Every structure is written in structure tokens, then in C-alpha cells.
Amino acid sequence: MLNDSAGDASDTEPADHVLVRRVRLGDRSAFDAIIHRHGPGMYRFAIRMVGGDRTDAGEVVQEAFISAWKNIETFEARSSLRTWLFSLVSRRAVDLQRKRRPTPVADDFLAAVAPPANRDPLQDVMDKELVAALQAALAELPHQQRAVWLLRELEEMSYDDIATTLAMTPDSVRGQLHRGRRNLAERMAQWR
Structure with a gap:
């Protein structure tokens, strides 16, 4: 069975385009x-x-799904359903951020970026400090750089999918990712 979803469906589950039609x-x-x-x-x-x-x-996710339900007719399948849904989440997160001050990324999500500790107490402390430093550095990034970095590095999206998700060109994604990585590298220089 041909499956054009994000790869999460098994052979017995309908593809995303079938679900959208239904x-x-x-x-x-x-x-x-x-x-x-x-x-x-x-x-x-x-x-x-x-x-x-x-x-x-x-x-944010609930609002994105409500928007998806109400606007499913506008989904033109120029991108994957996953990309469209992530763009809805991104827009709702931006709306929320506009209402509030920027907040840091949670430690448990950044812990995957830090190397695992070998139960050495000193290493545990250093890992926690590294995650805290990365969290602080991410919180200081402009919204676009932060979103691009998260989608590329943690969600492993392609440049084209990120561009579609954030309503940017692939070249803008590359530029934002480059600047974001450079900014993070500068802020994390002491951890090299």
C-alpha cells in the first residue's frame, strides 16, 4: 500500500491524503x-x-487541531499534512509568545542533546549545567532562529518542510539555521 504520511502509519492504516478526504x-x-x-x-x-x-x-496543539478541523478544506496538499499541522502549531505558539515574555525550553527536552551521564556525580552536575546553558542560549535566540533550530535539530525536518511550516523560503531557513547555530556556538563557547 502506498503511504504518503509522515511514515507513522502502518500498512493497514490509511494514508494521510485518504484521512483528509474522509x-x-x-x-x-x-x-x-x-x-x-x-x-x-x-x-x-x-x-x-x-x-x-x-x-x-x-x-497551542488544541487550537491548532481546532483550526485544522475548521479549515481542512483549505489544505491543498502542496506540502505534507504533517508540515501543514506543524505550521498551525507554529502560528499558535507565535500568538502565545506575543502575549507573553519568551520562556526557556524545558530541560528534559534538551537533555537528549547533552551526552548521557555515567552515574558520575561530577558528570551529572556538568550535564545539568550544560543543559541549563543550552536552555538559556535557546531562550535568547530570536523566535525564527529558535523555531528553525528546533524543527531541524530535534524534529529532524527537511529544509523544505521547515520552510513550508514557517512560511519561509528554504534559503531563509538555511540562513536562520546558520545564524541560530552561530549564535548558539558563541553562547556555548565555554562548553567546548
Whole structure:
């Protein structure tokens, strides 16, 4: 069976384009399938964009899904469904950030970037300090650089998908990622 979803569906699950078609016909169970397939990744991205606040992340994802339900007719499949849904999350996170001050990214998500500790207490302390430094450095990045870095480095999206998600060109994504990496490298220089 040909499957054009984000790769999360098995051979027995309908592809994203089939689910979209069913949702457009009013099939709520198809929308539930979309939620189960793409919701976890959307939530991971949202929680990183809102600084680890689970309530805010849940609100952002909920609003994105409400928008997706109401506007499924506008999805033209020029990008993947996953990319479209992530763009909705990104917009809702930006709206939330405009209302509030920037917040840091939660430590548990950045811990994956730090090397694992070998149960050495000194190493544990250094790892926690590294994660805290990375969290602070990410919080200082401009929103676009932070979003591009998170989507590329943690969600492993392609440049084209990031461009679509954030309404940018792939060249702008490369530029923002380059500047974001450079800014992070400068802020993290003491950890080299």
C-alpha cells in the first residue's frame, strides 16, 4: 500500500491524503486518526516552543487541531499534512509568545542533546549545567532562529518542510539555521 504520511502509519492504516478526504466528508474518526498520528510530534514541538509549559503546549496543539478541523478544506496538499499541522502549531505558539515574555525550553527536552551521564556525580552536575546553558542560549535566540533550530535539530525536518511550516523560503531557513547555530556556538563557547 502506498503511504504518503509522515511514515507513522502502518500498512493497514490509511494514508494521510485518504484521512483528509474522509475528514472533508465529515468523518470524525478519520480526524481522530490524524490526531493520534500527528499529535505527539505537534505536542513535542509546541512544548519546546512555549518553554516546557505543558498547559500552554496543550492549548497551542488544541487550537491548532481546532483550526485544522475548521479549515481542512483549505489544505491543498502542496506540502505534507504533517508540515501543514506543524505550521498551525507554529502560528499558535507565535500568538502565545506575543502575549507573553519568551520562556526557556524545558530541560528534559534538551537533555537528549547533552551526552548521557555515567552515574558520575561530577558528570551529572556538568550535564545539568550544560543543559541549563543550552536552555538559556535557546531562550535568547530570536523566535525564527529558535523555531528553525528546533524543527531541524530535534524534529529532524527537511529544509523544505521547515520552510513550508514557517512560511519561509528554504534559503531563509538555511540562513536562520546558520545564524541560530552561530549564535548558539558563541553562547556555548565555554562548553567546548
